[in-house]
Amino acid sequence: MSSLEPSHRDTRMDPYIDQYADRTGSMTVSAVRALFSVANRPEVVSLAGGMPNITDLPLGRLGDSFDKLVQTKGVQAMQYGSGQGEPFMREKVVDVMAEEQIRANSDDVVITCGSQQALDLVTRIFINPGDVVLCEAPSYVGALGTFNAYQAEIHHVAMDEHGLVPSAVKEAVTTLRAAGKRVKFLYTIPNFNNPTGIQQPLERRRELLAVAHELDLLVVEDNPYGLLTIEGEPLPALRSMDPDVIYLGSFSKTFAPGFRIGWVLAPHAVRERLVIAQEAAVLSPPVFSQFAITDYLDNFDWRGQIVAFRDMYRARRDAMLQGLSDHMPAAATWTRPTGGFFVWLTLPEGLDSQALLARAVSERVAYVPGNAFYADGFGSRNMRLSYCFPTPERIYEGTRRLGKVIRDELEMRATFGLPATEVPHTQVGGPAPDLS
């Protein structure tokens, strides 16, 4: 049976196959989605998901507060709203961004249905099929899905332990432009990059912005984790140093994702286009959610809650790092994040994270294989381990199970003398990523 047969069979089963738009062909099921069903089985320790732990939110008081909200402002909160988002919500967003030293006007903010939709709208207004988007190597799987949906060409740029390498950005842009490509923007997660957990230091940020300025390269900064720093204080956002940066924010990790409220802060001309695109997409972002989040920001100690979240995630990160240190074979390496949700693990040479997943799940531990975070097949020796959702005890147990899976595999290979799998290690346009 040829390896093409399953997709051929799928094709014949879909009577609409000839009717779809070209972009629909590049929409593929994400690894994260396929893993949701696995992650939900209670006996599995899921180190796969990116769900925040929101069990510590003050639900009793929140319920009371939303009750009052419905009774006093229900008619407005349940009505259609502005395509740009409610003015009071945009003002609150400006306050939240000030925590990362961003000075902005609420008129330049567009509220979105989660920051995923911010990404969708930015891509929608900038990307023609074949246009290039630069991303970190590796980068957020959901962003890659969005870029794919608009038929962008995704080019990964090398990172080191300080994040994106500015000289690699310059080399990539120069090479691509020389080849006649339109490089539309650089998409970057400078704080606790998903999936590596790496944070870009201040000096590196300055270098990156200098290169972007020199190249006349638009920068799109995605910052869902910036306030969830575990060590020290949040660093200034790229946008705080350069008003031309398009900035994406979210309440999903600092409050709760179920309201689906994110935002984009953009230069005025771009903001105009985003609002028009937003109206065609959803008319207005969820209005009730905007009232609810504003109610939370007005009546609760949201800064105190973020401090509590930091403490909670620090304990989980520590459990994961301790577990990895205790259970991983010597040849495995991993990042040591100072915030966010993720550790990026590099397997001993010869192992493939995707091939290992079925065995890991049968040992009741799950992760996301590294190649989900690359558009070009790299990452097969890597995996993303998230410490955001399970308890510290479960996280530690998960690393124990994972360590056993990896050591068993190494032992089997040694016993049977299996050759190392061919795994690509270098990135186009930059040095090999060494993220350990």
Next chain:
Amino acid sequence: MSSLEPSHRDTRMDPYIDQYADRTGSMTVSAVRALFSVANRPEVVSLAGGMPNITDLPLGRLGDSFDKLVQTKGVQAMQYGSGQGEPFMREKVVDVMAEEQIRANSDDVVITCGSQQALDLVTRIFINPGDVVLCEAPSYVGALGTFNAYQAEIHHVAMDEHGLVPSAVKEAVTTLRAAGKRVKFLYTIPNFNNPTGIQQPLERRRELLAVAHELDLLVVEDNPYGLLTIEGEPLPALRSMDPDVIYLGSFSKTFAPGFRIGWVLAPHAVRERLVIAQEAAVLSPPVFSQFAITDYLDNFDWRGQIVAFRDMYRARRDAMLQGLSDHMPAAATWTRPTGGFFVWLTLPEGLDSQALLARAVSERVAYVPGNAFYADGFGSRNMRLSYCFPTPERIYEGTRRLGKVIRDELEMRATFGLPATEVPHTQVGGPAPDLS
């Protein structure tokens, strides 16, 4: 000064103008949006908006119910959810669609951020630039905006007093295909079409589906108003007679729009694609909203509330029809809707609804000019008058003000012997729309 100069000046003011995607050029500010600011001034009777009147919802009891919801299910309701929508919400949607005789499996439902997003996703997966979408003449301005955002070619098909004319659909498809065009789908609002208020009778629905079947033409049925019938019982949806129809539904008019929950029901293969597109667009539709609406459907008499909405809108429709009858000049004609939110008025020959708008607003009444509902410049003798939001007294007063504006204009024209404005009256591919 040339008429091109303003847009030329805009161009020079936007430093990103050379960076946008091709689709961004066709995204234009909708007339409805521009009217929001006018409609919000309290002294103006707005017959422009499409906002439902939700002041009669039981806010006190809703607040209590949401309080309990947060306290008992808050951790789930505020977490990330499924890209397809929560299973319990999709089950409820199946119950709601059964009111219009649709039999469906909840697995074929995708929850969206309002039915506007259902429209966006359907367009996203089917439309390449230049593909043709057929619409009623006239059709929903928000749908035209979405089709434009994906660079569809919009072709309007003639309506008569029974809605879309099947022979005109056939003629349009045949002509367009002969010209080498790809006709991707027919977008139709069979119940109380926005903006005309016309409902398609059962026999016409059968004829339309027979033509679509004969032509192998995909039908997208948009049905936000079907349950808001003012006279008699709801008619069977197109989807109830043909499982190949893609059906768009919404809670915005039967409950409240602020939760931004709509849905699409699609054949299984299409549904698969829609879920992938949805994940790239927003990850998951608003989760808290899905819990809130399910709570409402579970714990409140939602069918009784719809009956109350019908009575309320009937009184408003009656006020509008009485007002038009009392105040309009003899040469004006208008539709007499049996449900939904809108009356479509045709001005006496020589008048232009867009030219008249500024005077109308200065007389403290607003409407949407008819050409907003056409992609091709038609509709200048028409206006959409909505009776959904103001009180019956205000609606009646609004028609009085509007009647005065129109009669004054006619009188001035008679006095000064102004020539009639050139206004196109016929539609490509069908007879002239006579909707009075």
